[in-house]
Amino acid sequence: MRDKNIKIDVTDGAAIPTRRDPGLFNAWRVTLIGTVIAIVSLVIFKPDPYLRIIKFVPDGILITFQVTFLSIALSLIVGLFTGLGRLSKNRAINLIASVYVEVIRGIPLLVQLFYIYYALGTFFRIHPFTAAVTAMTVCYGAYMGEVFRAGIQSIDKGQTEAARSLGFSKSQTMFYVIIPQAMRTILPPVGNEFIALLKDTSLVSILAVSDLLRRGREFATQTFAYFETYTMVALLYLMITLILSKIVSIMEDKVKPYDQK
Amino acid sequence: MTKSDETIITIENIYKFFGDIEALSNVSLKVRKKEKMVIIGPSGSGKSTLLRAINRLEGVDRGKIVIDGQDITDRHCNINKVRMELGMVFQNFNLFPHKSVLQNLTMAPIKLKKVPPVQARENAMRLLEKVGIKEKATAYPSQLSGGQQQRVAIARALAMNPKIMLFDEPTSALDPEMIGEVLDVMVNLALEGMTMVVVTHEMGFARQVADWVVFMDEGKIVETGTPEHFFQSPEHPRTKKFLSQIL
């Protein structure tokens, strides 16, 4: 049937390796292999300080993952409602959702983090981890909302009419007919958002959340090995995003045309 | 053909505006149970708008529409309930591409009428057999030809067991060689006694099954009559002109 190849881009994520783009695919492989070789050889040939760094940061990697996955899950929910709100015919709901998106898109994530932790923190105590996840969710919820909106809008109006004419209500039409189809268009840009979000979690280190970057900084200030520490931190981030982008590309491959299920 | 006298669709003085465009202007008509009405007219004359007003896909600005005793222009009317009685077939089929043919037929009965899935599937297979496409039950819409898709779309509407079927140019998007298979299904449906309102340019179909033909132009009903009246002695000059162009 109509197989529109709609591409939605909101924030710029990482390049997703795809076999349809051999150049990109090769670049991904070369970078990953290079990164792994660099990490391994640094640890083997110069265990002091590299091996010590590697042993110091895993707690941080875990926190980075926790912030990432919690924020992804929550921002998907916020994003779905924001996207639906932006499409709502109810003026008030539409306005609230649209203003939310405008406000969030106009404020740097770092400022949002500070705002939630420090500014709101003057009124009530917020745990840094909670503040971090909240800020990431609020920010990426708005981005995801735009992705959902575009995905839902990409579905032919005839689908809604067919469902409504059978007797489905508005919300049944949305959940049984429109959203399942929109998922196909939504998945690639959502994958991009995941990766962008993971990278942006490094900002939360500023709120005393012991993520990968924060742990690195702790190590560096103790040992003064700034160059070695940040080299390793950068390599670790790179490896994580490369692997995540591969996971996203595998997910995208799973979204086959309906007749090839 | 014997008809009951019971009116199932009553349209009284409806108006519909799209901005400055008067898509429907003071349109009134009645359809009785088991009747078949064919609506013809040039492009943009308001045929689709009229058909879509019958199941409120298009709300009207003035006037009254009563379907099987229920006033759908009343704001308190549960339109979803009424729509279950009204099957609709679109020019572009609008099958659900993410569902198999069988699922296209069973989804609404299972979700909306709480029909047990086994029974819904049996009923769906019976309908697919009726429209001659049983072997495609597990296929996806994209694997079907246009004619097959439209037959599935008719079966999907029939799966809700509607009292009335609405068709909006069901053969206009089809390659010529596929028009026949869809019209055959529609003719059989007519012979079974379904109440039908059909927008079409297929004059052979109109001649064969229509009790009434309605000619529309510029949002108004210009002339109504039996097929014999239309094809032998149309009255209005605009009707004559239109018929001379398409016959």
Ligand SMILES: Nc1ncnc2c1ncn2[C@@H]1O[C@H](COP(=O)(O)OP(=O)(O)O)[C@@H](O)[C@H]1O
């Ligand atoms: N959704 C809409 N928005 C604006 N104008 C419309 C819309 N739908 C129909 N119209 C206009 O209303 C008139 C009647 O359209 P329609 O009922 O589709 O005619 P037909 O089906 O006879 O070709 C046309 O002038 C058309 O342009």
Ligand SMILES: [Mg+2]
């Ligand atoms: Mg039309």
